[in-house]
Amino acid sequence: MHQTLTQNRQMTLAARPTGAPGAEHFALRTTPVPDIADGQLLLRTVYLSLDPYMRGRMNDADSYAEPVAIGEVMVGGTINRVVASRHPDYQAGDWVLSYSTGWQDYAVSDGTFLFKLDPSTAPVSHALGVLGMPGFTAYMGLLDIGKPKAGDTVVVAAATGPVGSTVVQIAKRLGCRVVAIAGDEQKCRLARDKFGADVALNHKDTDLAAQLAQACPNGIDIYFENVGGKVLRAVLPLLNPNARIPLCGTVSSYNNSAPSAGPDHLDWAWSTLLTKRVTVQGFIIFDDYGHRYGEFAEQMGQWVAEGKIQYLEQIIDGLENAPDALKGLLEGKNVGKLVIRVGPDELG
């Protein structure tokens, strides 16, 4: 695993997928480790975050962010060590969270989109999950859009992932009844036993809609939308008047290259939202809430340090395994926050 300071492996986008992404859509190339100039620092990647949004960046489509160009290094949040610095604010050995490095061993930075981490307060990889972008997404989406009150019924799917598991736990802290939805029995147990959901349902069960109706005898006040598709269709008839839907993601459709076949549910969905006067608000976490990151970091840092919020991560070794791992993430093969260990923790 030890990397020398002469070669930089870069995982680039080689082709745009139709459907699921796979190894054939990526290419691993090797380039020399870059030199740094005054005002710059050299970063070595230790952890790479894999996230559902990456599938969208592989499409050449209009979205909230630019697609990755063919031949470019794949984007992603990373935890890095500073290997060498000619920047006044950083020194060799510092740990940082970077949003400009992506799927590669080494990168040069001028300090933009770089955040220093203190490894004595929490494992550094947590800055890719509960203490970073996914945790922030759960926190703002639930509190600012969901507006939970004690006694509300909250439903969330992808409930053992970094967003969903944080939603479950914050909602429980606020006295809500939480119905978690996940993709297998092991994840359902985790949602109940580790994260504290009142009920956990497997979305692969054919009678999901009936089980959800039974689990929500007083209807649904907040549906934290992570997945869309079959889960959304089971939720719609159960929404209470004035329910809130933080529209966070629709991962069940990220691999679709065209609208799915079958009955068009759109008119039914719209009229349900209208007649129930449901508030639906889409959000892109840093665009909409970047100015409130400090508030989140302070509160979540405290909850995690005090053991009041639990966190689960799955670490897979090797940059070369990132393409398969991303494919698995979109199929629900991950258990907890998916992270790639790109290189060793130690400086060298």
Ligand SMILES: NC(=O)c1ccc[n+]([C@@H]2O[C@H](COP(=O)([O-])OP(=O)(O)OC[C@H]3O[C@@H](n4cnc5c(N)ncnc54)[C@H](OP(=O)(O)O)[C@@H]3O)[C@@H](O)[C@H]2O)c1
């Ligand atoms: N709006 C924003 O700014 C923002 C920021 C971060 C994340 N997000 C969104 O938040 C959601 C969760 O992200 P995350 O990082 O916490 O992901 P995650 O839970 O680690 O991974 C995605 C999970 O989605 C579930 N899934 C996949 N296909 C599904 C299907 N057909 N039906 C139901 N569930 C399916 C799987 O869990 P199961 O096996 O349990 O089904 C899978 O593990 C995603 O939609 C993501 O795009 C949005």
